[in-house]
Amino acid sequence: MRVLILGMDGYLGWPLALRLLARGHDVAGIDNLYTRKAVDEVGSTSGLPILSPEDRVHAVRDIMGKELEFIVGDVTKYSVLSKAITKFKPDTIVHFAEQRSAPYSMINVKHANFTLRNNLTGTINLVYAVRKYEQRNPGKKIHMVKMGTMGEYGTPNFDIPESPYVNAQIGGKNDKIVVPKFAGSWYHWSKVHDTNNLLYANKIWGTTITDIMQGPVYGTRTKEITNDKLFSRFDFDGVWGTVLNRYCVEAVLGMPLTVYGKGGQTRAFLSLEDSMESLRLLIENRPEEKGYRVVNQFTEVYSVKDLATMTKEVAAQQGMNVEITEVENPRVEENDHYYNPEHKILPSLGLTKPTRNIREEMGIILKDLAKHKERLEEYKEAILPKVRWRK
Numbered sequence: 001m002r003v004l005i006l007g008m009d010g011y012l013g014w015p016l017a018l019r020l021l022a023r024g025h026d027v028a029g030i031d032n033l034y035t036r037k038a039v040d041e042v043g044s045t046s047g048l049p050i051l052s053p054e055d056r057v058h059a060v061r062d063i064m065g066k067e068l069e070f071i072v073g074d075v076t077k078y079s080v081l082s083k084a085i086t087k088f089k090p091d092t093i094v095h096f097a098e099q100r101s102a103p104y105s106m107i108n109v110k111h112a113n114f115t116l117r118n119n120l121t122g123t124i125n126l127v128y129a130v131r132k133y134e135q136r137n138p139g140k141k142i143h144m145v146k147m148g149t150m151g152e153y154g155t156p157n158f159d160i161p162e163s164p165y166v167n168a169q170i171g172g173k174n175d176k177i178v179v180p181k182f183a184g185s186w187y188h189w190s191k192v193h194d195t196n197n198l199l200y201a202n203k204i205w206g207t208t209i210t211d212i213m214q215g216p217v218y219g220t221r222t223k224e225i226t227n228d229k230l231f232s233r234f235d236f237d238g239v240w241g242t243v244l245n246r247y248c249v250e251a252v253l254g255m256p257l258t259v260y261g262k263g264g265q266t267r268a269f270l271s272l273e274d275s276m277e278s279l280r281l282l283i284e285n286r287p288e289e290k291g292y293r294v295v296n297q298f299t300e301v302y303s304v305k306d307l308a309t310m311t312k313e314v315a316a317q318q319g320m321n322v323e324i325t326e327v328e329n330p331r332v333e334e335n336d337h338y339y340n341p342e343h344k345i346l347p348s349l350g351l352t353k354p355t356r357n358i359r360e361e362m363g364i365i366l367k368d369l370a371k372h373k374e375r376l377e378e379y380k381e382a383i384l385p386k387v388r389w390r391k
């Protein structure tokens, strides 16, 4: 299969390229290297060293014996995306090329607008470019795999269905409506708007789409990342880092683990390895032609307080004694809430449980990070959260 990855330089894009190459697929990717610059903008860097795009391609050739095409370009420029599709002729396009930090989107009006404009424009460009390509190549149907987020749903007091629509009764009348969503940042809302736009493209043009609602990902390794030259980026600062990866860095630096508020916030998590395996399964098992598939992508549900307790225990086994602290929650979110997302599509494709136990995975992350302690130490100032939802 020929797979084009938009956002190939990112935390998920890079390991996905490696996974698909290892499976024997032809892979090309586009990235404008924006995350590298935006992480620098907040005074941070990737906690694990990553190679330049050029060196990444060389490393893949040397270590895996595979050829990879890396296009440095911006998918919010329609012509860049359209040309890449015409030239590469993909069967599947995976779209990760979005601003993916909730705190970044909440910095100020400039960052909110950038997030909404950037994310919505890239997705609209993609549906139009795919439409044009399909019209010019009769019989060819591209499968779009779009990375959305579990955060689109918020934390509703009902079971979160794994479906684009639900049946509802309003004013005594029955109808099928789009699953109600209530996101918790401009970033998360940008993904809700994307989902609506994708549903509409599917309705009017029959674009074949898998819309993935993924929870926070943790981890440093996948089956292919066995050589440090193949590391994916690893963010840990208050803007770009996600909760468990941040706890692991805090543990390595001997800082208290930063639970926001009381830590009752419950989310659906998965490891980097399981994210790659899920994506592989969804790419290799496409929905029916003109289908629209929503997938809740996670393996386990935890509260952020539980994760901190587990991190503390695993760190102690490696001789790191850390405390847990409740910092004032910079976000506006529920502490005590119901959370029960439906999860049947990935198990039906074979992913029934996490590849590795979460504690084992934490142990691996801590060992990888400990080797880069000096690098992390240098960016310690960037760890505590500074962006507040209500200023």
Ligand code: USQ
Pocket (backbone or CB within 6 Å): 100, 101, 102, 103, 148, 149, 150, 151, 152, 188, 214, 215, 216, 217, 240, 241, 242, 243, 244, 246, 247, 258, 259, 260, 261, 263, 265, 267, 268, 304, 331, 333
């Ligand atoms: N949190 C802490 N301590 C920290 C950092 C975060 O308690 O040091 C809490 C937050 O308050 C929140 C939860 O952990 O309740 C998750 O926060 P996060 O920063 O790990 O994740 P989030 O901002 O929601 O976004 C991340 C990715 C995003 C993806 C999303 C999936 O950055 O791209 O869409 O996870 S989800 O959370 O399911 O929406």
